[in-house]
Amino acid sequence: MNDDNVLSAIAGYVDTLSFVALFGLFTAHVTGNFVLIGGGLAGYGQGIFLKLMAFPAFVLGVALSSLLIRTASPETLARGACMLYAVQAVLLLAFSIAGIHLGSTFSPENWSVVLCGMIGAAAMGVQNAHSRLVARPGVPNTVMTGNVTQVILDAIDLCSSRVGIDSKLASRARVAKMLPAIIAFALGAIAGAFAYAHFGFWSLLLPVIALAWLALRSLMQRNALEKRAS
Numbered sequence: 001m002n003d004d005n006v007l008s009a010i011a012g013y014v015d016t017l018s019f020v021a022l023f024g025l026f027t028a029h030v031t032g033n034f035v036l037i038g039g040g041l042a043g044y045g046q047g048i049f050l051k052l053m054a055f056p057a058f059v060l061g062v063a064l065s066s067l068l069i070r071t072a073s074p075e076t077l078a079r080g081a082c083m084l085y086a087v088q089a090v091l092l093l094a095f096s097i098a099g100i101h102l103g104s105t106f107s108p109e110n111w112s113v114v115l116c117g118m119i120g121a122a123a124m125g126v127q128n129a130h131s132r133l134v135a136r137p138g139v140p141n142t143v144m145t146g147n148v149t150q151v152i153l154d155a156i157d158l159c160s161s162r163v164g165i166d167s168k169l170a171s172r173a174r175v176a177k178m179l180p181a182i183i184a185f186a187l188g189a190i191a192g193a194f195a196y197a198h199f200g201f202w203s204l205l206l207p208v209i210a211l212a213w214l215a216l217r218s219l220m221q222r223n224a225l226e227k228r229a230s
Contacts, residue, residue, distance in 0.1 A: 001184075003081070003214060007127060007141040008181040010207045012188030014092065015142075017196045017203065018120050021099065023047035023108040025054060025117045028124035028142045047108030050117050057118035061091070061125020069133045078222035080134040084126055085215035091123035093208045099201025139181050147178045 011028045018027040023046055026032035033051045040048035068087065069080055098116040106113050128142050139147055154171035157163045163171075195203030 002138075004138040004141050004177075005180050005184040006210055006214060007130075008144075008184040009188035009191075010210055011124070011127060011142040012185035012190075013192035013195070013207055014120065014124060014204070016189040016192035018117065020193055020196050021201065022113065022117050022120070023050060025051055025120075027054065027058075027117070027120040028127065030055070030058060031143070050108045050114050053114050053118055054121040057121040058125040058128075061122035062129040064122070065126045065129035065133055077134060077136055078218045081130070081136075082215045082218035082222065084130045084134065085211050085218060088123050088126040088130075089208050089211035089215065091119060091126060092204055092211065095120040095123055096201050096204035096208065099204065102201070139178050141181055141185070144182050144185050147182050151175055151178050151182065 015026055015028040018025050024036050025047065026036070033054055036045055037048055037051050039045045040051070064087065065084055068083055072080075072083060095116065098112070098119055102110075102112055102116060108114075124142065131138060131140065151174070154175045157171045158168055158175070192203070195206065
């Protein structure tokens, strides 16, 4: 399983878990929070302040990622990826700990809940920034709207007799890249909901472990490249 598919599963998992646990908060999907804030202002839903505070936290996660990459100036793709995987893993671990300490009953107005949501948003800000700071072949892995749209368009092209063979080959290649990420995101979302239902915020340890594995793999790739260069 490549990095993008793992990250897609993590995004679906964490976003769904935070939505279920924290009164409809999207940690990875900024657009969703805009919609929910609009509904909340009109009297629908709850936790407007929680969702508002997710924005500066998300920005902080993106800014932190940029600062780390630009300051460290990683000379290899693997080193940059390793750094961001590690930072996101630490933030998700903090998200898990903050959530566990909320106990079994809490309200969206509690500052402890707001802080918990902000940590989660910062962690997913790091993931959103990752693909833009560490360039590599891949697909968006935090929001699936664009991927689903492209797969549908490519599927139509593949079924059309008016589309040339070269265009069909390009469409087939895009579908082969995007469809696994879409499926991984969907499975992650389902897993996140069920995991929270059974294990609460402890279930965030699973994406922490996955990110630690990605970081370790990136580190091993970097070391292998350095050995070849020496």
